[in-house]
Amino acid sequence: MNVNSVSAYDDYAYEIEPKKSGEGFFSPFTFLCFALILILFGFLVLLSSSMDEAILSGRPFWSRMGDHVVASLIGILLGVGYRFTPEKITSMLHVVTLPLSWTLMALSICFPQLSFLAVPGAVLNVFSTIFLMCWAVPFVKARERRGFPLLAIIPIAVFSLVFTAYASGLGWFLILMVLILSISTVFNARKGYRFFFVLAGLVILLLLLMYSPSLFSDFSYSIFPVNDPSLYSSDLLYSRMAITDGGILGTGIGKGLYKLGILSDPSGEYIFATLFEETGILGLSLLLFSLLVIMIVGIRTQNRALRRGEYRDAALSIGLTVALVIPFFGNILHTMGLNPFGGLYLPFFSYSPISQTIYVFSSVILYCLIYKGGRYSDEEE
Secondary structure, eight states, X not given: OOTTSBOSSOTTOBOSSOOOTTOSSSSHHHHHHHHHHHHHHHHHHHHHHHHHHHHHTTSOTTHHHHHHHHHHHHHHHHHHHHHTSOHHHHTTTHHHHHHHHHHHHHHHHHOGGGGGGHHHHHHHHHHHHHHHHHHHHHHHHTTSSOHHHHHHHHHHHHHHHHHHHXXXXXXXXXXXXXXXXXXXXXXXXXXXXXXXXXXXXXXXXXXXXXXXXXXXXXXXXXXXXXXXGGGSOHHHHHHHHHHHHHXXXXXXXXXXXXXXXXXXXXXXXXXXXXHHHHHHHHHHHHHHHHHHHHHHHHHHHHHHHHHTTOHHHHHHHHHHHHHHHHHHHHHHHHHTTOOSOOOOOOTTTSSOHHHHHHHHHHHHHHHHHHHHHTTOOTTTO
């Protein structure tokens, strides 16, 4: 590599001496560090938020955190297995995971006692949609079987949007919309097609709200005045109070009050209220900075793959980045009462062992893509 060439990860940092491949702030090691920060921070907040629930259910106080530790280890093992599995097999992963995700969501609708499967089903559906679109990218870019991949994706994408929103909440509708639009940039789809998809998404959203207004009720009742106070979402009101009490440094880990029977789901959808109450702006800053680094590294990895003509890796990189980062902002804004799209859990934090496995698995895949993207010098690219 030329001594004046750009280092493997810092596109704009010119060095007199060449760096070893893999150095630089936005390196695989940096991504790994911040992913571990999120996971370990999630363990700590989950332990605090679920302690009361675990004891009341007759389980050890650490049981829910223990479930997440086991789920994380399974996700790592699956990621290692994915790394050494031929791409011919992994590219068809959606054939198995997509029907499985729909099955989980269908069970959550049909059997109220299995409602906890709604979020894992949605997470798995997002993961499956990424692989479905990545499967079609090479065909579309090479103009081979151009009609078939698009014909297969469009009805499946529409069905996933509608079914996931109805079964798991409008938050997942938002995630899928952003995901599909992001990956479509790798397709280099025409702006007209993307505009049409956005318009179709808005129509679907309106039809969903007309058919099931309850999908929007939690947010609308907490924002707009109503005559009956019982119609307000108490969870949103209490979560705002918890966030207000958090201040700059928070009350301290384990010292939050709203998780003690006030919030209905303190270790699930509203775990951010506990996070902010106990760690304050300091904890939020750590969370947001970690997400920012992961987002930058993911986008840079996509750009590197595009420069090398590896369109599937590019689509996979941006898809996994969106799937990991956007749910954080969706959940945080909803907990604050600023986002009408509910149903999202906080990745790595909210209690859901199946979702934890999928998110850790996705993080391992993204790490492998980042590592692969840094193996090339600029001259090789």
